[in-house]
Amino acid sequence: MSQSASTMGNEKIGSSRRKFLKSAVTLAGATIGYTWLKSSQILIFAAEPKDETLPWYGIAIDIEKCIGCGSCAKACKNENDVPKEPFFFRNWVEQYTVKNDGTVDIVSPNGGIDGFVQRVPDEDIFKSFFLPKMCNHCAKSPCEQVCPVGATFLSPEGVVLVDEKYCIGCRYCVQACPYGCRFIHPVKKVANKCTLCYHRLKKNLAPACMEVCPTGARMYGNLRDKQGPLVKFLKEHTTQVLRPNLNTGAKLYYNALSSEAR
Amino acid sequence: MKRYIPPQIPRLALAFAIVISLFLVLRHLLIPDTFGKYGPYRAASMDDYSTIEIHYAGQQACFECHQDIEDLKALDVHSGIHCETCHGPGQKHSTSAEAADILKPTGREFCGNCHMMNAARQKDAVLQVDLTKHNIGKNCTECHNPHQPWEMKK
Amino acid sequence: MEPQYQNLYDILANSQGYIFPNEIDLQWGILIVVYPFITGLVAGAFILASLERVFKVKILKPTYQIALLTALSFLLVATMPLISHLSQPQRAYEIMITPHSSSAMAIFGFVYLWYLAVVLLLEIWFDYRHSMVVWSNEKKGVMKWVYKILTLGVSDISPQALKWDRKLGYIITVVGIPSAFILHGYVGFIFGSIKANPWWSTPLMPIIFLFSAMVSGISLVLLVYMIISYFRKKTIDLNVLDAIGKYLFFVLILDFTLEALDQIHRIYVAEESFEIIKLLVSGKLYLTLFISQGLVGTLIPLITLAFLQFYKHKIKVRKTMYFIVGILVLIGVYSMRWNVVIGGQLFSKSFSGFTSFKLGLIGLDGTLMAAFWLILPIGILTFLLWLLPPWKMVDEEE
Numbered sequence: 172m173s174q175s176a177s178t179m180g181n182e183k184i185g186s187s188r189r190k191f192l193k194s195a196v197t198l199a200g201a202t203i204g205y206t207w208l209k210s211s212q213i214l215i216f217a218a219e220p221k222d223e224t225l226p227w228y229g230i231a232i233d234i235e236k237c238i239g240c241g242s243c244a245k246a247c248k249n250e251n252d253v254p255k256e257p258f259f260f261r262n263w264v265e266q267y268t269v270k271n272d273g274t275v276d277i278v279s280p281n282g283g284i285d286g287f288v289q290r291v292p293d294e295d296i297f298k299s300f301f302l303p304k305m306c307n308h309c310a311k312s313p314c315e316q317v318c319p320v321g322a323t324f325l326s327p328e329g330v331v332l333v334d335e336k337y338c339i340g341c342r343y344c345v346q347a348c349p350y351g352c353r354f355i356h357p358v359k360k361v362a363n364k365c366t367l368c369y370h371r372l373k374k375n376l377a378p379a380c381m382e383v384c385p386t387g388a389r390m391y392g393n394l395r396d397k398q399g400p401l402v403k404f405l406k407e408h409t410t411q412v413l414r415p416n417l418n419t420g421a422k423l424y425y426n427a428l429s430s431e432a433r
Numbered sequence: 434m435k436r437y438i439p440p441q442i443p444r445l446a447l448a449f450a451i452v453i454s455l456f457l458v459l460r461h462l463l464i465p466d467t468f469g470k471y472g473p474y475r476a477a478s479m480d481d482y483s484t485i486e487i488h489y490a491g492q493q494a495c496f497e498c499h500q501d502i503e504d505l506k507a508l509d510v511h512s513g514i515h516c517e518t519c520h521g522p523g524q525k526h527s528t529s530a531e532a533a534d535i536l537k538p539t540g541r542e543f544c545g546n547c548h549m550m551n552a553a554r555q556k557d558a559v560l561q562v563d564l565t566k567h568n569i570g571k572n573c574t575e576c577h578n579p580h581q582p583w584e585m586k587k
Numbered sequence: 588m589e590p591q592y593q594n595l596y597d598i599l600a601n602s603q604g605y606i607f608p609n610e611i612d613l614q615w616g617i618l619i620v621v622y623p624f625i626t627g628l629v630a631g632a633f634i635l636a637s638l639e640r641v642f643k644v645k646i647l648k649p650t651y652q653i654a655l656l657t658a659l660s661f662l663l664v665a666t667m668p669l670i671s672h673l674s675q676p677q678r679a680y681e682i683m684i685t686p687h688s689s690s691a692m693a694i695f696g697f698v699y700l701w702y703l704a705v706v707l708l709l710e711i712w713f714d715y716r717h718s719m720v721v722w723s724n725e726k727k728g729v730m731k732w733v734y735k736i737l738t739l740g741v742s743d744i745s746p747q748a749l750k751w752d753r754k755l756g757y758i759i760t761v762v763g764i765p766s767a768f769i770l771h772g773y774v775g776f777i778f779g780s781i782k783a784n785p786w787w788s789t790p791l792m793p794i795i796f797l798f799s800a801m802v803s804g805i806s807l808v809l810l811v812y813m814i815i816s817y818f819r820k821k822t823i824d825l826n827v828l829d830a831i832g833k834y835l836f837f838v839l840i841l842d843f844t845l846e847a848l849d850q851i852h853r854i855y856v857a858e859e860s861f862e863i864i865k866l867l868v869s870g871k872l873y874l875t876l877f878i879s880q881g882l883v884g885t886l887i888p889l890i891t892l893a894f895l896q897f898y899k900h901k902i903k904v905r906k907t908m909y910f911i912v913g914i915l916v917l918i919g920v921y922s923m924r925w926n927v928v929i930g931g932q933l934f935s936k937s938f939s940g941f942t943s944f945k946l947g948l949i950g951l952d953g954t955l956m957a958a959f960w961l962i963l964p965i966g967i968l969t970f971l972l973w974l975l976p977p978w979k980m981v982d983e984e985e
Contacts (some may be wrong), residue, residue: 238554240547250522260609279605289553307614319682322684337465385547
């Protein structure tokens with residue numbers, strides 16, 4: 172019954188109406204086809220061929236030179252408007268103390284900003300060292316991998332950045348970072364992390380932490396520049412990255428890293 | 434005989450077509466302009482970073498007005514330490530030249546941050562003193578000039 | 588000190604050992620516990636329904652529509668805990684328009700929509716179309732139009748069209764089973780693929796999630812069936828309970844085996860993270876892992892179900908036992924989600940300390956919010972049962 176009724180209805184459609192329908196359909200189809208074409212290149216994106224003319228930044232930290240003054244952590248907070256509460260750090264310093272009994276004592280009071288007071292008496296200490304931490308700007312960064320919307324990305328210069336206007340605040344990247352370098356900015360409500368002071372790099376200034384380091388324990392540089400100071404440093408020192416087993420492609424190289432370091 | 438097409442199929446196909454096209458059009462309208470230029474992200478967000486203001490001016494900026502201290506500092510062990518390591522962010526002060534815009538650190542703890550005895554501190558990186566023994570009761574700057582520590586004030 | 592940080596200062600004071608400073612602020616709270624729990628219920632309920640349809644388990648017939656509607660009502664809510672835990676929920680649409688191809692989370696929108704629109708809605712639509720056409724002819728006023736719209740105007744109920752309803756519905760079910768597997772296996776993958784977190788990072792995670800999903804979904808349908816029968820003052824068919832109970836028993840065994848395997852593997856290979864996980868399991872997770880998940884949620888139900896396989900006497904006792912088993916299993920699976928999500932964040936990625944989790948009552952990430960997202964589906968289910976009552980469906984012989 173109903174079947175025949177609907178076919179009858181179809182036949183009644185006048186030719187003008189049909190024409191209109193036709194053109195409407197083509198129009199809609201064209202729009203959709205165009206939008207699809209335009210946006211599909213984003214759906215199936217190909218990694219942009221690396222621009223060799225741009226620098227490819229890497230970082231080196233010389234643990235032997237670090238005196239644990241916390242200037243870097245303090246400057247980072249000042250420069251990047253990170254809340255002063257001790258739960259949000261783009262950059263912090265830890266003190267490791269390996270005791271004679273083999274246990275490891277790790278501290279980072281307020282990220283080291285207020286300095287360190289030795290907790291373990293000298294006679295119990297096997298060895299002790301400072302370990303400055305910051306984003307490793309991994310080339311195969313797990314945080315960038317998991318961001319569902321592309322709000323975190325590896326810039327063409329090899330700096331891992333967060334698009335604060337695009338981040339949805341799902342916190343997946345915070346979970347994915349094995350180094351604990353990310354946090355949710357309590358005011359901006361988006362993921363936040365070390366940007367290697369990208370805004371300073373663009374003005375040809377050193378990142379704030381490097382600017383204030385009193386001993387030159389930190390350096391950054393262009394890994395593509397084979398004659399540059401960073402590559403020279405890496406050549407002359409035995410360096411290691413944190414958690415090499417995770418294959419994150421970390422570009423923060425430590426000189427004289429102890430096996431206790433995490 | 435015409436082949437039988439179950440009426441559900443064209444109707445559902447239509448419904449899905451409408452929804453999917455709607456989605457595609459919306460998607461087209463919502464995608465940010467520079468998304469996907471260099472990769473799956475908004476290229477313009479890198480420009481957003483350039484607009485962020487700096488707080489640390491860099492040592493060269495201080496030298497423009499504080500030539501005297503540059504000369505002082507250059508002569509001694511603190512020469513490697515930039516002004517803003519001790520004085521804090523100086524961009525604002527560099528433009529305003531107001532004393533209120535810059536820190537003037539005081540106290541034994543301040544020097545102690547770098548000089549206090551600590552097992553983790555390499556002896557050849559920095560000389561350390563025991564804050565509880567080294568000339569207690571006095572501010573470090575009473576004897577040491579912060580810009581030229583070995584030029585003792587008497 | 589600003590009050591918003593007070594909570595964090597308390598946690599800092601309660602942390603043990605060394606944790607990275609950014610880890611004090613625990614990122615995924617109870618809403619992310621609820622989210623895999625809900626998707627698990629969906630997948631489980633659907634798989635039970637598919638059993639009836641694809642493998643022609645006639646005895647489960649009375650639960651078929653109930654299972655589908657349960658799955659639908661929970662699926663409709665499944666994204667809500669996720670969206671409400673975002674700190675920028677107004678930007679949630681971005682995940683649909685610019686999904687990042689390498690992100691495990693990005694595909695969720697599409698997996699979800701596929702499952703919702705292509706699988707569940709279609710299957711229910713094909714199943715109910717005949718009845719909805721009949722109802723729209725019987726009813727007057729608004730309801731007539733509601734049903735008419737729901738049929739999408741396809742009012743053909745000739746035997747040929749109905750045959751196609753069944754045929755297409757069957758195809759959808761067949762497509763639906765792998766979809767349900769994917770939906771929930773995928774949720775497990777979201778956790779299992781985080782290599783930074785040794786408590787999550789295991790290839791077994793998707794499978795464990797899948798089986799615990801089936802366990803929870805089956806128990807939920809069992810409970811819903813019993814409750815509906817109670818409210819409709821119909822006697823509960825013990826054969827149905829026995830059949831569901833049997834499936835529950837087998838799936839529970841599988842689930843238990845898989846999880847035990849995972850832990851045994853962890854203990855045996857004893858990687859770098861083993862020390863901290865040992866402390867975690869024997870300390871902060873002791874209650875929720877061993878007592879709540881292991882004993883209450885797995886062992887007791889397993890023993891009871893095994894017992895019910897041959898104890899065939901007092902009907903009333905058996906019904907009560909099934910009911911209790913259903914609840915216990917749900918508690919167990921909920922605890923399992925808790926142990927995964929919260930447990931994975933309690934220890935530091937430095938492997939040398941613990942933070943602690945303080946569950947708030949109110950607020951966007953509080954208990955009340957989570958409870959709301961768990962109760963809402965029950966409301967939706969009630970509504971769906973009223974709108975599409977399975978017991979008033981037009982009977983059609985196959």
